Amino acid sequence: MIRVLIADDHHMVRRGLAFFLGTQPDITIVGEAADGKQAVQLAGELVPDMILMDLVMPGMDGIQATKLIKQQHPGIKIMMLTSFSDQEHVIPALEAGASGYQLKDIEPDELARCIRNVCAGTNEMHPKATTHLLQQFSGSRLLNELTKRELEVLREIANGKSNKEIADALVITERTVKTHVSHILAKLDLADRTQAALFAVRHHLV
Incomplete structure (x- = not known):
């Protein structure tokens, strides 16, 4: 059973995700966080297998929360689930330690598949995130x-x-x-x- 924590500042988003993922036979929702600070706290208390992390939240954002959680609990997998696909969000999120980056318009079944794959050790990136990652790699190579x-x-x-x-x-x-x-x-x-x-x-x- 994959134990998932949902971190998003919108109650309806959390409820929708929890409702759908709760129908999956191998996924269970162990908690919900309304901001990054609460996500860090619950990560320590619940130690989930996976956190679905929003990027923009009040107080502590998803990138800061991801960085802290990965420092304290490196075994927890984190997948960003956000509306932002620009380089200024994608690269810092991956640098913070996220193992996946998906947009909120993802199909529910595809989201469940990504959760399973990330927990199995695969990085799951939205095509736009992959493009930014390749551009960053290409830019780093050019710097050399x-x-x-x-x-x-x-x-x-x-x-x-x-x-x-x-x-x-x-x-x-x-x-x-x-x-x-x-x-x-x-x-x-x-x-x-x-x-x-x-x-x-x-x-x-x-």
Whole structure:
């Protein structure tokens, strides 16, 4: 029997999930949490096999809760069940330790299948989440193409500095900075400094 804790700040969502999953012969709902703080508390008290975790909740959000739960109870599987599929939510959730990422428009039978698979050790990702994960991996691989000096220049670009300010900070000529910027844009396949700055932020360089 798979013991599931549901964490979502919307009562109707919790009730709907509990009602459907309760009809599954191998799944039982052991508790419901209305926010991240309560999810952390109940995770310690109930030690479920799996937590269905919403992302955006009052007080402590799903990402913070996931991070704490995985630190305290690494054996508990956590699957994000959310309405958000953008990179700014997907990547932090996976970095926090989530083993799955699904959207709330998932078909009920598919959700049950994902719960079983995650508990069996498989990562279950919505296609949009997988795309962001691949983009992150691809971006990390591209970063390895940059030299140490180019990475320094990229960080300065992300901090909003002009070529002259970068030259002063790194004690190099402005012409050298321009050369580094050109190399960075070419290697990362970016169009301009704004895209470079966003790339640096997304990959936690600043």
